[in-house]
Amino acid sequence: MTAPKCRLCSAELDQTFVDLGMSPPCESYLREDQLDQGETFYPLHVRVCSECLLVQLPAYIPAEDIFSDYAYFSSYSDSWVRHAAAFVDQAVERLDLDEDSFVVEVASNDGYLLQHSIARGIRSLGIEPAGNIAEVAVAKGVPTEVMFLGEETGRKVADIHGRADLVAANNVFAHVPDIVDFSRGLRELVADDGYVSIEIPHLLRLIDGNEYDTIYHEHYSYLSLLTTQRVLATAGLSVVDVQELASHGGSLRTWSTPTANAGPPSAAVAKVLEDERNAGLHTVEGHRGFAEQVGRVRDDLLEFLIGCRRAGRKVAAYGAPGKGNTLLNHCGIRADLISFAVDRSPHKHGLFLPGTHIPISPVERLAEEQPDVIVIMPWNLRAEISAQLEYTRDWGAQLVVALPRLETV
Numbered sequence: 001m002t003a004p005k006c007r008l009c010s011a012e013l014d015q016t017f018v019d020l021g022m023s024p025p026c027e028s029y030l031r032e033d034q035l036d037q038g039e040t041f042y043p044l045h046v047r048v049c050s051e052c053l054l055v056q057l058p059a060y061i062p063a064e065d066i067f068s069d070y071a072y073f074s075s076y077s078d079s080w081v082r083h084a085a086a087f088v089d090q091a092v093e094r095l096d097l098d099e100d101s102f103v104v105e106v107a108s109n110d111g112y113l114l115q116h117s118i119a120r121g122i123r124s125l126g127i128e129p130a131g132n133i134a135e136v137a138v139a140k141g142v143p144t145e146v147m148f149l150g151e152e153t154g155r156k157v158a159d160i161h162g163r164a165d166l167v168a169a170n171n172v173f174a175h176v177p178d179i180v181d182f183s184r185g186l187r188e189l190v191a192d193d194g195y196v197s198i199e200i201p202h203l204l205r206l207i208d209g210n211e212y213d214t215i216y217h218e219h220y221s222y223l224s225l226l227t228t229q230r231v232l233a234t235a236g237l238s239v240v241d242v243q244e245l246a247s248h249g250g251s252l253r254t255w256s257t258p259t260a261n262a263g264p265p266s267a268a269v270a271k272v273l274e275d276e277r278n279a280g281l282h283t284v285e286g287h288r289g290f291a292e293q294v295g296r297v298r299d300d301l302l303e304f305l306i307g308c309r310r311a312g313r314k315v316a317a318y319g320a321p322g323k324g325n326t327l328l329n330h331c332g333i334r335a336d337l338i339s340f341a342v343d344r345s346p347h348k349h350g351l352f353l354p355g356t357h358i359p360i361s362p363v364e365r366l367a368e369e370q371p372d373v374i375v376i377m378p379w380n381l382r383a384e385i386s387a388q389l390e391y392t393r394d395w396g397a398q399l400v401v402a403l404p405r406l407e408t409v
């Protein structure tokens with residue numbers, strides 16, 4: 001077998017970061033009539049490049065198959081819309097944006113962010129690959145081009161609309177297979193004295209927090225500040241500042257500008273790079289402990305669930321988020337170990353989790369069946385959810401999370 005090539009530097013990817021085995025795409029929930037059919041599994045084998053250190057998942061599933069008819073509308077999440085509004089406020093202040101400015105957002109979704117810049121009278125344009133979602137944005141009054149960003153499409157947009165003072169790419173960078181061509185597209189879109197703002201889940205936080213359920217097929221690159229700098233540099237962009245955010249388990253927001261316009265980077269850039277260096281992220285060897293951490297999570301969880309089954313204790317899962325499927329499939333947990341999952345989203349009721357075929361029910365099923373153990377899948381919301389599940393203590397339910405380590409809440 002020939003090793004896949006690094007998407008940044010083309011070196012052979014012969015170093016494993018973590019191999020989670022085979023998994024179906026995490027959002028492909030199944031209907032009952034599909035349970036008797038075959039299901040496609042893809043590898044979740046994450047590599048680290050020994051040349052440039054980019055941690056990456058080969059594009060086992062092409063982005064076109066995932067994002068062209070994407071079902072996720074950003075405006076459905078209140079906290080995400082608030083996050084976008086705060087971002088626009090900050091960008092306006094930082095870059096002195098006004099009625100003469102031009103803002104472009106890449107992966108603009110349903111206009112959840114640009115609606116805020118438009119409200120301030122700033123000319124704004126969205127770029128969004130999913131036609132069904134772009135339609136919603138346009139209906140809202142957010143001009144949107146339907147396309148995937150690359151060097152060629154970026155130039156085309158700049159020819160028609162001019163170059164932007166701010167190009168925002170929030171939580172898309174890690175989801176692009178050809179990250180080099182995408183970065184060149186960003187450079188095409190931005191004015192020579194303009195800025196590009198990118199938000200990415202931070203690899204350092206993924207490792208620190210053992211957040212291995214954020215590994216899934218649509219998440220192609222797992223970036224540090226160092227590797228982000230390296231990717232952007234290939235497109236003539238330099239990172240001049242960075243902010244650490246709490247979103248998505250710990251993210252970075254980088255500010256970059258065309259290299260000729262860039263002064264020395266801020267103290268924050270030096271600080272984050274130092275943190276990464278201290279954690280070992282600036283060497284290949286420093287990446288080696290993660291697989292072992294993940295193995296421990298699996299062993300602990302399986303041991304616990306098998307113990308529950310032997311003791312005749314019934315186990316349910318709270319929450320059926322797409323990312324929980326990485327954990328369940330990696331651990332080989334099926335309905336024999338977790339009888340059912342409950343979720344607040346009515347769209348998922350009556351469906352089954354991909355790969356594991358655990359049925360998804362309304363939350364009321366907890367009160368009806370009174371399971372002895374409830375595994376909280378969105379472990380990052382453990383405080384909020386355990387408060388919501390206070391009533392389950394009446395029948396003595398034990399609430400647990402599997403990540404970052406197995407714990408009773």
Ligand SMILES: [Zn+2]
Pocket residue numbers: 006007008009010011049050051052053054
């Ligand atoms: Zn590389």
